[in-house]
Amino acid sequence: MTTRRFIVEPRGLASVRLSLLIPLISVLAALIVGGLFLALTGENPFSVYQHMVDAAFGSSRGVSETLISATPLILTGLAAAVAFKMLVWNIGAEGQFLLGAIFSSGIAIAMGDGAPAALVIPVVIVAGGIGGALWAGIAAIPRVYLGVNEIITTLMLNFIALNLMNYLIFGSSSPWRDPEVSTFPTGRPIPDSGRFPEFFNRLDLSFIIAVALALLAWYLVGKTRWGFEVRVVGDSADTARYAGISVPKKILGVFLLSGAFAGLAGGLYVAGPVGALDPRSLDLGLGFTGIIVAALARLNPVAVIPVAILMGALNNAGPSLQSIGVPPEIVLMLQGAILIFAVGGEFFIANRIRPREKVLEELSEEVEAA
Amino acid sequence: MSLELRNIHKHFGAVRANDGITLTVETGTLHGLLGENGAGKSTLMKVLSGFHSADSGEIVLDGRPITLASPADAIAAGIGMLHQDPLVFLPFNVLDNFLLGSPGTRRLDRRAAASELQSLCDRYGFNLDPSAPARLLTVGERQQLEIVRLLWLGARVLILDEPTTGISADQRAKLFTTLRALAEEGMSVIFVSHKLEEVADLCRRVTVMTRGKVVGEAVLPTPPERLVEMMFGQAVEIQERDDVALGASHLTLERVRTADGLLSEEPISLDVKAGEVVGIAGMEGSGQDTFLRLCCGMRNPKEGTVAIAGRDLTGKHYREYLASHVKYLPAGRLEEGLIEGLTISEHFLLAGEDPGLLIDWGSAHRRSEEQIEHYGIKGRKSSTAESLSGGNQQRLLLAMLPPELTLLLMEHPTRGLDIESANWVWEQLLARRHQGTSIVFASADLDELLRYSDRILVFFSGRIIGELDAGTATVDELGLLIGGRRSAAGEVSS
Amino acid sequence: MNDSQLILTMFAAIGLGTPLIFATVGEIITERAGILNLGVQGMMLVGAVSGFWATFETGSLTLGVVVAMIAGAVFSLIHAFASITLRVSQIVSGLALTIFGTGLASFLGKAGSDPLVGEPSRETFEPLITGGIADWPVVGPLLFGHDLMVYVALVVAGAASYYLFRTRMGLSLRAVGEEPASAESAGVNVAWVRYAHVMVGGALAGLGGAYYSLALSPTWQDNPIGEAGWIAIALVILASWRPWRAIFAAYLFGAAVRIQFTLQTLGSPWSDVPSSLLAMLPFILAIVAMLALTSGKRARLLGAPAALGVPYFREER
Numbered sequence A: 001m002t003t004r005r006f007i008v009e010p011r012g013l014a015s016v017r018l019s020l021l022i023p024l025i026s027v028l029a030a031l032i033v034g035g036l037f038l039a040l041t042g043e044n045p046f047s048v049y050q051h052m053v054d055a056a057f058g059s060s061r062g063v064s065e066t067l068i069s070a071t072p073l074i075l076t077g078l079a080a081a082v083a084f085k086m087l088v089w090n091i092g093a094e095g096q097f098l099l100g101a102i103f104s105s106g107i108a109i110a111m112g113d114g115a116p117a118a119l120v121i122p123v124v125i126v127a128g129g130i131g132g133a134l135w136a137g138i139a140a141i142p143r144v145y146l147g148v149n150e151i152i153t154t155l156m157l158n159f160i161a162l163n164l165m166n167y168l169i170f171g172s173s174s175p176w177r178d179p180e181v182s183t184f185p186t187g188r189p190i191p192d193s194g195r196f197p198e199f200f201n202r203l204d205l206s207f208i209i210a211v212a213l214a215l216l217a218w219y220l221v222g223k224t225r226w227g228f229e230v231r232v233v234g235d236s237a238d239t240a241r242y243a244g245i246s247v248p249k250k251i252l253g254v255f256l257l258s259g260a261f262a263g264l265a266g267g268l269y270v271a272g273p274v275g276a277l278d279p280r281s282l283d284l285g286l287g288f289t290g291i292i293v294a295a296l297a298r299l300n301p302v303a304v305i306p307v308a309i310l311m312g313a314l315n316n317a318g319p320s321l322q323s324i325g326v327p328p329e330i331v332l333m334l335q336g337a338i339l340i341f342a343v344g345g346e347f348f349i350a351n352r353i354r355p356r357e358k359v360l361e362e363l364s365e366e367v368e369a370a
Numbered sequence B: 001m002s003l004e005l006r007n008i009h010k011h012f013g014a015v016r017a018n019d020g021i022t023l024t025v026e027t028g029t030l031h032g033l034l035g036e037n038g039a040g041k042s043t044l045m046k047v048l049s050g051f052h053s054a055d056s057g058e059i060v061l062d063g064r065p066i067t068l069a070s071p072a073d074a075i076a077a078g079i080g081m082l083h084q085d086p087l088v089f090l091p092f093n094v095l096d097n098f099l100l101g102s103p104g105t106r107r108l109d110r111r112a113a114a115s116e117l118q119s120l121c122d123r124y125g126f127n128l129d130p131s132a133p134a135r136l137l138t139v140g141e142r143q144q145l146e147i148v149r150l151l152w153l154g155a156r157v158l159i160l161d162e163p164t165t166g167i168s169a170d171q172r173a174k175l176f177t178t179l180r181a182l183a184e185e186g187m188s189v190i191f192v193s194h195k196l197e198e199v200a201d202l203c204r205r206v207t208v209m210t211r212g213k214v215v216g217e218a219v220l221p222t223p224p225e226r227l228v229e230m231m232f233g234q235a236v237e238i239q240e241r242d243d244v245a246l247g248a249s250h251l252t253l254e255r256v257r258t259a260d261g262l263l264s265e266e267p268i269s270l271d272v273k274a275g276e277v278v279g280i281a282g283m284e285g286s287g288q289d290t291f292l293r294l295c296c297g298m299r300n301p302k303e304g305t306v307a308i309a310g311r312d313l314t315g316k317h318y319r320e321y322l323a324s325h326v327k328y329l330p331a332g333r334l335e336e337g338l339i340e341g342l343t344i345s346e347h348f349l350l351a352g353e354d355p356g357l358l359i360d361w362g363s364a365h366r367r368s369e370e371q372i373e374h375y376g377i378k379g380r381k382s383s384t385a386e387s388l389s390g391g392n393q394q395r396l397l398l399a400m401l402p403p404e405l406t407l408l409l410m411e412h413p414t415r416g417l418d419i420e421s422a423n424w425v426w427e428q429l430l431a432r433r434h435q436g437t438s439i440v441f442a443s444a445d446l447d448e449l450l451r452y453s454d455r456i457l458v459f460f461s462g463r464i465i466g467e468l469d470a471g472t473a474t475v476d477e478l479g480l481l482i483g484g485r486r487s488a489a490g491e492v493s494s
Numbered sequence C: 001m002n003d004s005q006l007i008l009t010m011f012a013a014i015g016l017g018t019p020l021i022f023a024t025v026g027e028i029i030t031e032r033a034g035i036l037n038l039g040v041q042g043m044m045l046v047g048a049v050s051g052f053w054a055t056f057e058t059g060s061l062t063l064g065v066v067v068a069m070i071a072g073a074v075f076s077l078i079h080a081f082a083s084i085t086l087r088v089s090q091i092v093s094g095l096a097l098t099i100f101g102t103g104l105a106s107f108l109g110k111a112g113s114d115p116l117v118g119e120p121s122r123e124t125f126e127p128l129i130t131g132g133i134a135d136w137p138v139v140g141p142l143l144f145g146h147d148l149m150v151y152v153a154l155v156v157a158g159a160a161s162y163y164l165f166r167t168r169m170g171l172s173l174r175a176v177g178e179e180p181a182s183a184e185s186a187g188v189n190v191a192w193v194r195y196a197h198v199m200v201g202g203a204l205a206g207l208g209g210a211y212y213s214l215a216l217s218p219t220w221q222d223n224p225i226g227e228a229g230w231i232a233i234a235l236v237i238l239a240s241w242r243p244w245r246a247i248f249a250a251y252l253f254g255a256a257v258r259i260q261f262t263l264q265t266l267g268s269p270w271s272d273v274p275s276s277l278l279a280m281l282p283f284i285l286a287i288v289a290m291l292a293l294t295s296g297k298r299a300r301l302l303g304a305p306a307a308l309g310v311p312y313f314r315e316e317r
């Protein structure tokens, strides 16, 4: 009577091997999909991919630019990873990133040239985190205390933040705007005391800080009581509540932390490679790419680092494709496809699929053994 | 319609819920399916109604093997089921619920459906208002709606899974009359229950299941001892309760009332002593869970005071109650309160009250080792919750209760457990009384209420309508009260 | 603001609101089945590029519209498969659809030896009626001066309302979005209903996207739709999951977009209002609406489907 040839069963704990294998397969599958589209439009996928690898890793300059691209992605990836782990759907890293950038550049400009770098740099970084956390708070507080769905509010806040930045640069003569450029407005460069020194081509301290923050996040989530309780709330809010954990406070904390990571990305980007609140360098979809990073890293803060480097490499390689006549948007397609396969892959990590005969055989063997 | 199930197997993980079941139901029969909780009855019926697909086996309807890939297939084949889990109804009115899944043209002809509904209701003496929101129906009325809908959809085999849980004695009598009438008309009715009396009262044939297997069949009437023997192998010993001396007040409610909804009409006063066990009875949704939540600070009263061991905690947060050694285990907690992926140690960590920033693994490991030893849990401190067998999960849950406990509030402490596990649970709970723990528990199982309580509070539509002394009350008295009739014997609380 | 500018603004608001009606009604139908699809932006873009391409190749607007709808529906299958069959996070899967679709649309517009980018459309939607009643003062242009798709959008919204509340399939659909298990036990095929309505949503999003590339800005460019897909998701809430309300919500947003340009033409002090602040308005409005309408228990009264975003698996308990 049964028509099903396969039986799907929850696996319980995922095996380590699978959690490494499935993301790898996701990337491969995405490359194949991208390759099909490339082939359909008359390109040789292999030479295109070869070109991308060369651009991203083929020279010391390529490597350093890849790491620069990866830096904000580590942090937006962390923003998504800590939030999603607790089923807080903060998809507003984009906006929190921009607010971080606005706060950092604002404070750096306000402190001016005179202040010592040893003071300005920490202040600038922290300001970024605060900006992101505050922006996240606009969605977090209604979510926690009124039950307002955060998916839509965080999403809408992205566009508000984007327009806020545009207003500061294009729509007003705010302190963020460079007074010396009048034809096509741009951001005012922050004082040198707020900028990181570069040590490997254009690469600067911000990459090191991002990696350190990822390790810190791993420690926080994996090793502290707070992180433990957060995991419990994420697994089962009811259980946590009956165990006496304050669920609203935990959710609020995670939400703000997530916003702070995204804001730090903005802050480090300003203090690092960009050096100003510049709409053209900041509106890059780094928040959404962070979600891809988190998904492929399976929400593991340490795994976020290599995955962010991979995505950074793609972002870095994109523009160079123009020189061989391939639309750089292939990169966005690849990233989208990676996310599709990574999220689909979660099913295979969570479930075991076996032919019915095999399951039945195993069951009858167990009976004989007993 | 004659129906045959042949050699049905169905497993969930390590549990063999159905282990080679063969069963024949004849046309126009009331067929009982009897077995303790967890025997696999619901699983078998879900296979029969297309909800689960069996691992292997055959369903034969009127001599022809059929394939049921979905409930829609089952309904098309004439098999309809009323589920055991509290029927969740859509936020539609009665008529739209009735119409759901109905055959016919694309347009909804509500007028025609309403008259159809009316004539079916008339035929079976039901009284359903087509425009009433379905969520306002009593459990009994929901069943009536479900039955007429399935009949309208052309069901020839009707499955009722534990339909008498949560309905009044009156409604039960009416249900039984309807089922008999349906069988007269040639319908095959499968009546699933773990209550022997009900099956004996209603059915013509009975199949008994234990641990996923059929262990016996009989034509009724048959001596009840035979059925008991089939169900339990040998007569089981019920965990008996010993008496303990009651102590000081542990829970004192004074004229407590909520702002709206259930329990907002009549203020409630109650005093529970150390070592006392108070049972809470009533139909599902009569206010029991609101009451328990009031007692533990998860809900704040509009008026009145709540005191724990003499200390006024009115309006305080649940965590203050926890700190005063009050613990609340809501329904499903005993079965589902463990967290997949967390180890035994981590569960104890969760249960402990360690306020530090960093985790004190040392003490968590120590405590889990002690408790594993003390409760005889078969597992290691690094075993994850889901790797434990069901019985050991129960043990872990009880072991996680704090050592010092003033008041324990519970919903359905043994729902879904087989008799041995239920006994074990009560053994643990009753032992707690010797340390002065007071227990307040809600249950739908009248025997459990009468057996383990000192007294029983009966809730009806958001009020306490009676209090019974468990030592002297009978099942009938309790049933009447639950159905909403104030009995002369029980004193009505203020 | 004088009368003619008011009329112009209203006229333009109707045009700008039209694609939003398609996309919003589509998302309402999808969400009513219990599936949240954040891929609207991606599906619209895929519809925009494929519709443009089909019309460009054949010169037929009808074909362009049909191809856009099919493309949107097929593309939405990715989300349907991930959320219904694989039961993974609907939020992430929807975002993936948007990212992939955005990349795909740009890529297809630029790829090949003879790329579409910069090409004007061979055909565009023109007003149905010119002269006659369309020239009547005030009501003439507002009621009769639009192209066919404006009226089609109204019919689609009306039909969707009828479908949801007056047909058997609509009843099943709503039941599935509220309580899949109950619906299933009443004989409704939950997976089938969900697949079908995710695809309906995809088709309507595709249609909305094509309206941009074939009517509102009929020259192929990267992302001709702006943030329309995201706005549609916000409009679902403003319309409280009722298709006919989507009409008003969409027109209102159309007006909010258009007013920026109107103000520019009015001279000082109106033209000094920074456009970036005005551009924020729709999004602020959506957040305010979220706060006012969906906090706490009111969300249920409004009509948010109870099972929205929750994966359903029959054999789970």
Ligand SMILES: Nc1ncnc2c1ncn2[C@@H]1O[C@H](COP(=O)(O)OP(=O)(O)O)[C@@H](O)[C@H]1O
Residues within 6 Å of the ligand: B012, B015, B016, B017, B035, B036, B037, B038, B039, B040, B041, B042, B043, B044, B416, C315, C316, C317
């Ligand atoms: N969906 C499910 N997933 C996992 N285990 C299940 C599921 N349904 C039932 N079981 C297990 O199968 C066994 C039989 O359950 P059930 O059929 O509900 O018994 P009954 O209805 O006789 O009380 C129990 O051990 C129960 O825990």
Ligand SMILES: [Mg+2]
Residues within 6 Å of the ligand: B038, B041, B042, B043, B084, B161, B162
């Ligand atoms: Mg059962």
